[in-house]
Amino acid sequence: MNNLGNDQAVLTEVGHRLSRHRIKQGITQAGLAKEAGMSKRTVERIEAGESTQSVNLIRVMRALNLLDALDAALPKVGPRPMDLLRLHGKERQRASPKRKRSSTTGRWQWGDEE
Numbered sequence: 001m002n003n004l005g006n007d008q009a010v011l012t013e014v015g016h017r018l019s020r021h022r023i024k025q026g027i028t029q030a031g032l033a034k035e036a037g038m039s040k041r042t043v044e045r046i047e048a049g050e051s052t053q054s055v056n057l058i059r060v061m062r063a064l065n066l067l068d069a070l071d072a073a074l075p076k077v078g079p080r081p082m083d084l085l086r087l088h089g090k091e092r093q094r095a096s097p098k099r100k101r102s103s104t105t106g107r108w109q110w111g112d113e114e
Contacts, residue, residue: 011049012049015046015047015048018046021064021066022047029043032063035063036056046060
């Protein structure tokens with residue numbers, strides 16, 4: 001989708017690509033509409049690059065088994081590398097043994113050094 005400077009160009013390209021996927025899979029517009037739960041006219045509008053609701057695009061992509069492509073196009077955002085480095089330094093490196101209390105009050109007293 002290089003050199004698609006305006007919204008209409010993007011919609012046209014998306015519609016063309018969806019149309020090519022549909023044809024490659026041997027599905028008619030009517031068949032895709034039925035599978036996606038919408039009218040044939042809505043599929044025609046999407047493929048012609050006309051504006052549509054986001055849910056319609058998702059339904060068409062699901063019917064064409066293309067939702068994985070959407071996941072690749074919009075990957076989940078994770079922590080930045082510098083944040084990972086900062087967190088890494090704060091991880092515990094070893095365990096320490098539990099400390100015994102020398103008396104019921106928790107204070108050290110003379111004669112408790114055994």
